[in-house]
Amino acid sequence: xxxxxxxxxxxxxxxxxxxxxxxxxxxxxxxxxxxxxxxxxxxxxxxxxxxxxxxxxxxxxxxxxxxxxxxxxxxxxxxxxxxxxxxxxxxxxxxxxxxxxxx
Numbered sequence: 001x002x003x004x005x006x007x008x009x010x011x012x013x014x015x016x017x018x019x020x021x022x023x024x025x026x027x028x029x030x031x032x033x034x035x036x037x038x039x040x041x042x043x044x045x046x047x048x049x050x051x052x053x054x055x056x057x058x059x060x061x062x063x064x065x066x067x068x069x070x071x072x073x074x075x076x077x078x079x080x081x082x083x084x085x086x087x088x089x090x091x092x093x094x095x096x097x098x099x100x101x102x103x
Contacts, residue, residue: 029092030057
């Protein structure tokens with residue numbers, strides 16, 4: 001294998017790894033936001049709700065915020081859009097750090 005092909009293969013592997021980490025971080029971060037939301041709404045089955053949110057992130061990521069806003073509204077809990085956005089960002093960053101740390 002030539003040096004150029006080795007470099008191309010290394011870049012492809014790096015891209016694939018970054019895509020995998022990004023996907024895992026979004027799912028893990030979604031579970032974290034789901035747990036936070038469930039605790040905030042006072043739900044009994046926190047883990048079930050966290051799984052629902054994580055699945056929504058995978059299946060319909062563009063509808064995740066809508067789901068959270070709707071569920072907060074149904075539960076009668078006032079949470080701002082900025083708070084949800086901020087927490088989602090923080091949780092995805094935390095999840096990314098955990099993945100790179102091997103946790």
